Amino acid sequence: MTEAGDILHISQRDGVTLVRLRAGAVRTEAEVEALGRGLLSVAEVPGQRVVLSFLGVKHLTSLVLGQLVQVQKHLAESGGEIRLADIAPQIHEAFTITHLDRLFKIYEREDEALAAFAEDAEA
Numbered sequence: 001m002t003e004a005g006d007i008l009h010i011s012q013r014d015g016v017t018l019v020r021l022r023a024g025a026v027r028t029e030a031e032v033e034a035l036g037r038g039l040l041s042v043a044e045v046p047g048q049r050v051v052l053s054f055l056g057v058k059h060l061t062s063l064v065l066g067q068l069v070q071v072q073k074h075l076a077e078s079g080g081e082i083r084l085a086d087i088a089p090q091i092h093e094a095f096t097i098t099h100l101d102r103l104f105k106i107y108e109r110e111d112e113a114l115a116a117f118a119e120d121a122e123a
Helices: 029-043 062-077 089-097 110-122
Strands: 008-013 016-021 049-053 081-085 105-107
Touching: 008 029, 016 029, 016 110, 029 049, 029 062, 049 062, 049 110, 062 081, 062 089, 081 110, 105 110
Parallel strands: 016 049, 049 081, 081 105
Antiparallel strands: 008 016
């Protein structure tokens, strides 16, 4: 069984939970389920601010998009938010085609997403 720790590296930086995908691709059902479990466990904390980095990820199944929508909804209900970063062009295209680029704030780099959270906190 694939565990969340096999797919995700989770750390804290400046009051934001930073989640990095470890795999170059998230394709199998087991990987998608592990990703969902890991992200939902992060989303359990009310008001959680999350940056999810796709650095190095070249491929993912559309099921991942569904998991991300579920996590975003869960976070929004508790006053939290997830922001995405480091998305390869071919993956970004999937967000655009599905109009999920309107649901998620997407940044070119992880540090830009972290900085945006810091700017929001100051405002």
